[in-house]
Amino acid sequence: MKIETLPIEGPLLIEPTRIGDARGFFSEAFRADRFEEAAGPVRFVQDNHSASAARGTIRGLHYQKEPRAQGKLIRVTKGAILDVAVDIRVGSPTYGRHVAVELSAENWRQLWVPTGFLHGFCTLVEDVEVIYKVTDYYSRDHDAGVRWDDPDIGVAWPISAEDARLSDKDRTAPLLREIGSEFTYRG
């Protein structure tokens, strides 16, 4: 398993080993000991699995408000996504900046997104399946989001606004500057 830091402190790029043989492959997709060596102690309580049929489907930019903020460990078991994490920790030297990495069934990479970050992805092909662990349960009352195409964040999504497939919730989400952030940087 390879675990790499990214230009923003917090998120991690993880690549488990895949052992191939004549039948296919085996992979220890998650190991708490290796993960916590790099990310510190976490407790995952829920696994999520979403499927998106169309290329250019965008889910995000989402987070859960405190005290139900979620850390997320994302991986792709079918297809490919551009996965994005945006730093919204007030006081962070990288506040408002983002990392964008390609996760795919082919590259077998995972992204760790700690609390204090917005998360979202865009599918790069049809028929994508994303599986991710989260560190708190879903709470509809704490579910929140920021507009995927917020110009202050400036994600270079690989799809135009006209062609992006979005939920109504995501299409009408507020801009970051309209809502501010409740998260504080503890560098």
Ligand SMILES: Cc1cn([C@H]2C[C@H](O)[C@@H](COP(=O)(O)OP(=O)(O)O[C@H]3O[C@H](C)C(=O)[C@H](O)[C@H]3O)O2)c(=O)[nH]c1=O
């Ligand atoms: C997130 C979630 C949703 N739901 C229900 C609520 C809706 O009835 C339905 C679809 O929810 P939503 O449209 O919020 O799903 P996504 O757009 O994929 O949201 C996710 O997208 C980005 C990638 C994220 O990082 C979050 O995990 C999450 O916000 O599933 C649940 O029952 N449990 C859950 O944990």
